[in-house]
Each structure stands twice: as structure tokens, then as C-alpha cells.
Amino acid sequence: MQNNNNLYITTPIYYVNDVAHIGHAYTTIIADMLARYGRLIGKDTYFLTGTDEHGQKIAHSAEARGKTPKEYADEVSGKFKTLWDDFDITYDKFIRTTDEAHKKGVQNAFEKMHKKGDIYKGSYEGFYCVSCETFFTQKQLVDEEFCPDCGKPTSIVKEESYFFKLSAYEDKLLDWYKNNPDCILPRSKKNEIVNFVEGGLRDLSISRTSFDWGVKLPASMNEPKHVMYVWLDALMNYITALGYGDDEKDMNQWPAGFHLVGKDILRFHAIYWPAFLMSLDLPLPTHIAAHGWWTRDGSKMSKSKGNVVDPKEIADAYGLDAFRYFMLREVPFGQDGDFSQKALVDRINSDLGNDLGNLLNRIIGMSGKYFDFKIDSSNVEKFHQKELDEVNVILEGAEKLIFNMQINKYLEELWKVLTIANKAIGDYEPWVKMKEGKTEEAMALVALITNIMAKVSLLLDSVLPEKISKIASSLGISINTETYIKLIKNKELIGNTTITKIDPLFPRIEEILLDTPEVKEEKPKEKKVEIKKEVEDDNLITIDQFFETSLKIGTIVEAEEVPKSKKLLKLQVDLGEGKNRQILAGIKEFYSAVDLVGTQACVVANLKPAKLMGMISEGMLLASKDEDGLCLIRPEKPKKIGTKIS
């Protein structure tokens, strides 16, 4: 039986073909934060993570290392688990897709969907990207060969296959999106999914015969050559972890409250997964929340570039809590972020050291100096009702932000509360009050800031668990549901308490030299843009959203054909930046390289660099294409290089 007080939170199950980097840590930390918060507020919380161990990609990686897939999966899965344990990630279950119970559950699900008439046998002919474990049509490929998602070459697949009738679920999916405005978060991402589904869904190939590292089809199908498509196998983990198709004792946790995923895998979660669940007659998840992408030096992290940020190294160097805080605070959920140590150090010294740590030091200092560490809250309301009201209003609104996945905003709100406390000390000058003999007023002020610190600590515990447990013991409070109800829900005060002196929690730090080389040039500060208020009509954008795209006039100074490519020209474009940009443009059929040199074009200048045919492309030219062909969009008269287009 489903229980309304449930909160079931999942991370993706990570592929075991690589070690964890900060991107994986990011998703897991968000999920851990939600789970800790859920437990604090009294939700019956279940938190799942794990590893995805089947498929061609894993089989290839294992082979390259001279190991069996299972040996290799054991090794890498173990590393993920150890990392999460080192990070004190409070998962309730770590699932592996090689677990027997999982395999049994997936087979049962397959059988059920087959019996329902949603699975049929056919043959598949198309393109497959092993790296993304995704099927594509030729039209979807870049230059008829490369994966549109990761840019790697695809391979042609032609084999007998079972299909899932995804097309039959088109209307039901569209209804679901329409009737559940927050089923995909942030809402802006939902549009992409709706457009995709409205464009028509093709049935999904869900079995493979050309390799065998996967879950076998159920014995009743009598198809020993087929293994399941890895995404069918993987998505099912969210229910097999609860015992689906086996010992269903935890199925009362279903449906998931939050499936946390990166934007790279939103389609699988927002289209395939709900369709599978509909086929299984199971309720659909409440939210599928897709976050943005972490890059390093503006480009994708990869071992070959040597720019992978190791989360353990960062946490060891700067502290786990500081790392958690940085990841959650720095980038609005759903937006991309570029990792920089400088930004991390700034956050530690400013937000954590100055605003939070220093406030505790002041509580310790003033309570010790004036009141022998004793705090009495009985006159706080008499002298500081205004500050208390302000604090309570902010804290009351904060919870909603968490469950809307506006976590950075949530933290901003808590920091507003810390500012109220820090400001009150300057405004009321307790040291003057003490000199004037107004002890009662001085005590009320110190008690006010102690109470504010206690309230904020409760709400920050899910983000900074280690440091908050120290603050809580210094303040003499317990972080638990009972205190949460008392101080946050019922807006009460802590009463009397005794402060214990502790060492500064966030001493000032400098950047630490890590193994992963740091970006040397001064980079623009990471986006600190507030999440834009959703407009009523999801298809309209605000002027601010338009200006997130930087459009500039550029002059094409060099152009050459890309060998072996039917479509690409390699251009060097001057945007007045001192260094030309290399842009790969799919315009070869319409322009000759020599004609382009010296002409101007409109360039999208803040596009994330992408790799096409092994070459970096650092921008995009605006063009328009109809049945008469393609033409570049250019300024009517020559304009100064680098001129902004608005």
C-alpha cells in the first residue's frame, strides 16, 4: 500500500566503464541532500543508488582490460560504493544490475509487458552508439555517421529484435506531461520532451542478439540468443530495488518522488520509463529532475584531456561539506556549470567562513565574555520580534524551494537569514548595551542570534552534515525531527542553553594545488543567475532568456573542407577576441570554402565547445534552410568584428 508520507529518491545507476567524477558526485550529493532533508522533516524516506553493469560498452571496456565483464563490473562497482561510503552518502540500497533479484525482476516485467501485448518480435536495422547505448536513424546522425549526442562514430546494426510498442503510448505520455506540470523539473526541460514526443515516437528495440552481456529474456520466451537492451534493464532498477517481480516487500515505497538525473539521460527517463510503467500498470514517478552538466575549462571532462575532476581529491583537499555546499550553491539546478577551484575557495572563505563560521564565533565570543556561555531566550520576542518575524517568513518559504529543485535559491534564502543575524549584532551593539548596564537587552540579542543559528542549522544539516553536527553540539541542540517541528514548523525558540566553545569551522584557506591542473586564466565568474520565473506559456521566453545567447558579428578569415565529410567546412572566425574561433559548419553543400573567406556571419558566441569528427567547434553560424537550400544570416552592411547582435 502506498503511503503519502513516502519519499523515494533515486540517482541514475552509473555505468561501470569509468571511475566517478564530480558529475556523478553532483547527482549523488543532490539526492543525498534531499534524502537527509526528507528524514529530518519526518518523511518515510528511501534512497537508492547503484551501478549499471550490462551492455556492449561495459563488455568492450572489460575486454580491453583483459577481464571478464563481471570481474570488471565487480571492481568498478566496488569503487563507486566505496566513494559513496567515504562521502557518507546515506543510501538505503546500492543496487547492481548483475544482482540476481534485479535480473529476475526485469524478466518478470518483460513477461508482463509481453503478455499485455506491448512487446512483439521483428527485426531492427539502424545505427547504434555504443557509448550512449542508443539507437539512431540515419537522419538523426551527424554527417550520416556520428552520434548526435556524443559525436562518436556509430555502427550499423541489423538483427532480429523484440520491440516495445512505444508508439502506442504517445498520447498517454502527452496527457501525463499536460496533467502533471511538475513531472519534469525544471519545467523548461519539459518542453524539449513534449516536442520530441509530439514529433512522433517509434517503437523501441529492446533486445539484442549480437552479444551476450545482458539479462537474458525470460525462459518462457524461449529465446536464448536474446539479451535485453541495457536501458530496459537499467530503468527497471528503480522498481526491482524495491523487490518488484521478486520479494515485493518494499514496493510500498513506489512511486518515486524524485528520479534525479543529468540532462543527458532525461529522454530515457521521461519517455521510455513512464511508458514502461504504464505498460506494467504501475503509478508514475512524481518528479523526474534533470540537472545541468559540469564541465572543466568549458569542455567535457575526459581522461584523454586529463581534465577530469576527482571528487575525492577535492573533498580531501577542501573538506567534504565545503564541496557539497559548493556543488549545491554554485549553479542553479538545470543549468550547466564550469568547475573552478577559485570559485570553490571564494565560497568557502566568504559564505562558509565569514557568514556562517564567523557568526558561530561571535555567539561563542559574546556568550562567553558576557554570560559565562549561558543563553536565556526569554526576552528575545520582547526586543526582537521584528527580526524573528523576518526570519520565520523566509524559513517558511524555503522548504518549497527544495522540492521545486531550487536548491541554490534555498541556500540563498538561508544566507539571507544569516545576514539578518550578522546585521543585528552591528545594529544593536551588545557591547554598548553591556557598558550601559542593559544586560537584559544584550542577552536578548545574543539569544536572538543563537536561535537564528539553531534554526538555520536544522535547515542546513542536509547540506553540511558534518559541520552542522559540530555547530549543534556547540549550541546544545539536537538535529532531529522533534527539534525541526519545534523550531521551524512551530516557530518556537530553543529556551535556555549553554554554549560550548569549539575551534573555527572554516578557517581561511588558499587554493590548493591538485593533481588535476587548474585553469590559469581568469575565467568569468560562474553563472549566479537566479532561476528565471517560469512564464505562463512555456513556449514564450523572457528577454533575459534571449540574452543568455551571445550573438556576435564575426569575419571568416580562413575556410577549408573537412576531409571525408560531406557536410562540414572548418572555419576560422575572428570575433575580435585576439584569437580566432574554430567553427565547424555543416554548409559544405551550399558554400565553397574560398567564397566564404573575408565574408561576415552571425555567430552564436557562447555555445559550449563540441567535438565533431574529432575536431573542436567553438561556436555556430546562424543560417536558414528551406526547400531552396541554405543561406547564412549576415549583417546587411559590414559591421565591426565582435559587434553584439541584439
Ligand code: ME8
Ligand atoms: O547514463 N555533469 O550512466 P553514466 C553532470 N547508466 N552530471 C554528470 C556528468 C557531468 N559532467 N557526468 C556524469 C548512465 N554525470 C546510465 C544511467 S539510469 C537507469 C542509467 C551524472 O555513468 C549525471 O547524473 O553515464 C548523468 O545523468 C549520469 O552521471 C550518467 O551516468
